Amino acid sequence: MRLRDTGLTAEELKAMVNKYMVETYERYDFIAERAEGMYLYDEKGTPYLDFYGGVAVNSPGNCNPEVVKAAKDQMDDIMHTFNYPYTIPQALLAKKICDTIGMDKIFYQNSGTEANECMIKMARKYGIDHYGPDKYHIITAQKGFHGRTFGSMAATGQPDTAIQQGFGPMLEGFTYAEYNNLEDFASKVTDHTIAIMIEPVQGEGGVYPATQEFMEGLRKLCDEKGLLLLLDEVQTGWGRTGTPMAYMGYGVKPDLVSMAKAMGGGMPIGACCVTNEVAKAFTPGTHGSTYAGHAVACAAALASVTEILDKDLSGNARRVGRYLRQELAKLPHVKEVRGKGLLVGCEYDLPIAVEVKHEALERKVLFTAIGDQVNRMIPPLIASKKDVDQLICVMRESIDEAAAKYLDMKMAG
16 A cells, blocks of 8 residues: 555654554654565655565565465465365475475464464473473573563563563573573573573574584483474574574574564464474364464465575575675674674674664665664575675764764763
8 A cells, every 4th residue: 555545644644653553663754665675665765775674574575576476366265264174375385394494394373473482382282291290491592582472572581671571470481591501501401391492593682693512512412301402493594594494504403493584475474393203292272373374374485485495595695694794894883793694783882773773774774773782684685795785885874973973972971
């Protein structure tokens, strides 16, 4: 829908949002009216270079034509039904995903946080079924992020932030250990522990990739202790880090893995993939969802996954991501550049990340800030070196402006 079709002005539409919507987001002062490839366009047709990617969702490109066509074609046949009859998109997507990533079974969900809830529930059910009612404890990572529903929120290792504060007692049964510290994870294992759950790259935690030694060590620890290894690949999955799933780049296979975001290419969908043995924990009545496995979402996801694989967008993420990290490291006030593929964090030696984001927005380039010292880039995986060059040019100007404002304020204060 275009603004001209509503009969409203831009200011009237913004006022409507302010009046009727509960707001937990910082709104940018433009209306995202359409999107294509690497760009969002506002109500005036102004292009914005998109290094936000719909929060790592639009990996095959904004409004990828194949994804759009698949969704439209499916709408002509059936949009939604209950999960008792067989549906073609569910079956084709299940085979495509499981065969590609080497897992046995898939359970569809509607989002990343629900995929993680499913993974947590399945791990606990498996533990209780096999070892008794006290086998429910899960170790997760400090500064990790797994979502905002109660189970995934409790699994998120950020107890002192707004993610958990103000919501009352967290779901019990989670302990946090230091990321990339194998000894700390091992020390947290108790007789009640059934699983270890981490992100291969901590996104919201500041873009910290797991080391090879850490990933291999967790797999070995789980095997020795009879634990399940759970990987949250909601953000890292489907090409983002340079392989179809991040764990494939480490040569480590989990027992359960969650996914969402890029999986749908713009449509809301998530999933949990598991081994045959763990899948036995779910029987009729133990878990379900009205919309999960939605026909249109599955059709779009099949097109998205196919585009990512057939066009080797994982390879492009490796190549362009390497170039992006190299160029970011040359910018002023950059303390460290971290990441894998096209999941990249740029940390400054000054608390200017939010202002850098705003300055870049003024210059029609989009990316996000994590805290006050890290900017994160998660563009569509079709990003080119030319797109990176444009980003870097804008970032250089934005950093200079933000740093000058900060230093002036500090001197004045």
